[in-house]
Structures are given as structure tokens and as C-alpha cells.
Amino acid sequence: MVLLRLLWQVPVALILLVVFLFSMSGYAISVNSRRTKDVPYILPTAPDFSAERHVLDIYTPRGKSATGRPVVVFIHGGAWNSGNKNIYWFIGRRLAKQGVVTVIINYRLSPNVQVPAMADDCARAVQWVTQHIGGYGGDPNRIFVMGHSAGGGLAALLATDTQLFARLGMTKNPVKGAILDDAAGLDMFGYLTKMEYPGDESYLVAYGKVPAVWRTVSPIYFVGASSPPMLVYVGENTYPSILDSSKRFRQRLQEFGIKHEFATLPGKKHIPMATQLFWKNNIIYRDLLKFVGATS
Known part of the structure; x- marks a missing residue:
């Protein structure tokens, strides 16, 4: 006993x-960082305001800087129906410690809304950042988006679809670059048209049943000559659909001459592509700091 x-x-x-x-x-x-938690990025009086989902956290370096620091807006994954900014505090802390003002956002999820509304939420969060991040030491002219899984797909959409910001009354896309970590949803039009894998129909809850809508939230169709530079990472052992769509997304970047880096990380599966970000010396952080021009 x-x-x-x-x-x-x-x-x-x-x-x-x-x-x-x-x-x-x-x-x-x-x-070496401060966190400002649960800041609303749309007016609480807005008819669609969610006190849980329309909020963001801001991580700022404690040290002073003579100029505004680069800003990274991180979008969480979770198959468009789950996930929360609070899980990814370590990304905010790691980047802030290395001189990057980091904003980690929530957005509404399925089944309450579908992906077009999620993309609008993310765009509204970025709009808030452009208007207010100067008060937290960030440079509103150096805003980058980053995301893992579903969040990576949304980040890619923000970087490529200028209409998301035009609908908010913004004259130009404020996103200066994107960091995509095992991004999902880069071509949901192609994915849902084929329906190759078991359980694919479950994504119709988030995407709806109209193929034309699938296309409007598939970043691969919005890549163009004005798209910003990108860092694209994919796990060697991630889901086949992510491997395939990431490679085709890279081809689109090449076709339009978009400056980018593409890396397949050996042995990595989908979830470890995110959890590796707990450790400061991983390749994504090393490349990201150079990409955004960070100085600690």
C-alpha cells in the first residue's frame, strides 16, 4: 500500500x-514588460459588442525608447470555434522583453458568428491599434500581424485584403508585414470544395455553405503586387492540408514578387508550432525580430 x-x-x-x-x-x-489587460477595441455601446471577445491585451517593454517601437498583433488559433488571448501571454512577454510592443486579441467565434465577422473583428482590432498604440510606446506606422493556425489564416487575410480596412473608412492597409505560423484557412474555398478529409463538414458551421463566401475569406486569392512582405512557417509533420495550402500560398507570393521567407520546420506537428514560442531562442522569434526591426 x-x-x-x-x-x-x-x-x-x-x-x-x-x-x-x-x-x-x-x-x-x-x-522587463508590462501588461495592460482587457482593453476594448470597439465601443462598448456598439450593438454587437462582446465584453469577452472584443478585447485585447497590450504587452510593452519597460525600458524607454527614443522612437516608437515595432508592433506585432497576434491572433490566436482554435479552428474558428475556440481559443483565447489569455493562453498566449508568453508570446506577449517574450516579444516585449525583446523590444516589441505586442497586442494579443480576442475575436468572436463560431457558432455565434462566421469567419467574415471574425475577419472584421480582427481588422477593427488593428484599426484600434493604429489609433492608440502610440500611447503605449508603439509605432503606428510599423504594425505587423502574426497568427497560428486559424489565426494565421486571419493574419494573412488582414495583410492581403485591403477591403477589410476600406470598409472601416481607412484609406490604406496599415499592415506592414505578416508572420504566419502553420496557418490554416489560406484557401478554404479549395479545401471546402474538395471535402477530402473526415469531419470537413464541421467547418461549414464557421464558413457557411456558400462557396462564394469561402473565397472572400481565403487569403490566397487576395495576394497581389501591393501585398506586404511575409514570414511563412510550416511544420514538416503538420496536417497535409496546411502543408499543401502553405506551399501554394508561397507560389502566389513568388508570382507577384512579394518579399518573403518560407521555412519548413523539421519534425514539427501543428500544436508544437505554437508551443515552441514559449522558448525565446526558436527560429521564428529570431527571424521576427529582424523582420520588424526590433531593438531591445
Whole structure:
């Protein structure tokens, strides 16, 4: 009985150790940054306002800078029906510690809304950033978007579809570049037209059943000569559909001569493409800091 009790306590002890180490790591990386939490990015009086989903967190470096710092707006993934900015605090802390003002946003999810409304939410968040980020030490003329999975697809759409901002009354797309981490949804028109994989019909909840709408939220069809530069990362062992659409998206960037970097990360599956961002020395951060022109 004593032996069994000890064996039961071992995994508990390991879990507690992991929690402790992550907590200490979180404290260590938060020392040089500040977080401003749950800032509404649309007016709370707006008829569609969601106190949970229309909010963002801002992570700012503690050190002073003579000029505005680059800004990265991170969009979480979650198959368009789940996810939350609070999960990705470590990205905000890591980047802020290295001189980047980082904004991590929420947006409305399926089944309450469909993807076009999610894209509009993300555009409204970026619009808020252009108007207010100067007060947090960020440069409104150096705004970059970043996302993983569904968030990567939304980030790509923000970078390529200028109409998202035109509908908000903005005369130009404020996005200066995009960092796509195992992005999903780059060509949902092609994906949903084929319906190749089990469970694909579940995505119709988020995308609807009208093929023309699928196309309007597929970034691959909006890449053009005016698209900004991009960093595109894909896991070697990610989902086949993400591998395929990422390679075809790269081809579109090449066709239009868009400056970009494309990297397949060896051995990486879909979820580890996001969790690797907990560690500061991964390739995405190294490339990103150069890409946005960060100085710590």
C-alpha cells in the first residue's frame, strides 16, 4: 500500500514541478514588460459588442525608447470555434522583453458568428491599434500581424485584403508585414470544395455553405503586387492540408514578387508550432525580430 501511494505521488510531483518551473519562467520573462489587460477595441455601446471577445491585451517593454517601437498583433488559433488571448501571454512577454510592443486579441467565434465577422473583428482590432498604440510606446506606422493556425489564416487575410480596412473608412492597409505560423484557412474555398478529409463538414458551421463566401475569406486569392512582405512557417509533420495550402500560398507570393521567407520546420506537428514560442531562442522569434526591426 505504501508503495502504491508513493507511485501515485510521483506523477503529481512531476506535474507540480512543471507548473512551478513554468511559473518561475513566466515571472522571469515578465520582469522587463508590462501588461495592460482587457482593453476594448470597439465601443462598448456598439450593438454587437462582446465584453469577452472584443478585447485585447497590450504587452510593452519597460525600458524607454527614443522612437516608437515595432508592433506585432497576434491572433490566436482554435479552428474558428475556440481559443483565447489569455493562453498566449508568453508570446506577449517574450516579444516585449525583446523590444516589441505586442497586442494579443480576442475575436468572436463560431457558432455565434462566421469567419467574415471574425475577419472584421480582427481588422477593427488593428484599426484600434493604429489609433492608440502610440500611447503605449508603439509605432503606428510599423504594425505587423502574426497568427497560428486559424489565426494565421486571419493574419494573412488582414495583410492581403485591403477591403477589410476600406470598409472601416481607412484609406490604406496599415499592415506592414505578416508572420504566419502553420496557418490554416489560406484557401478554404479549395479545401471546402474538395471535402477530402473526415469531419470537413464541421467547418461549414464557421464558413457557411456558400462557396462564394469561402473565397472572400481565403487569403490566397487576395495576394497581389501591393501585398506586404511575409514570414511563412510550416511544420514538416503538420496536417497535409496546411502543408499543401502553405506551399501554394508561397507560389502566389513568388508570382507577384512579394518579399518573403518560407521555412519548413523539421519534425514539427501543428500544436508544437505554437508551443515552441514559449522558448525565446526558436527560429521564428529570431527571424521576427529582424523582420520588424526590433531593438531591445
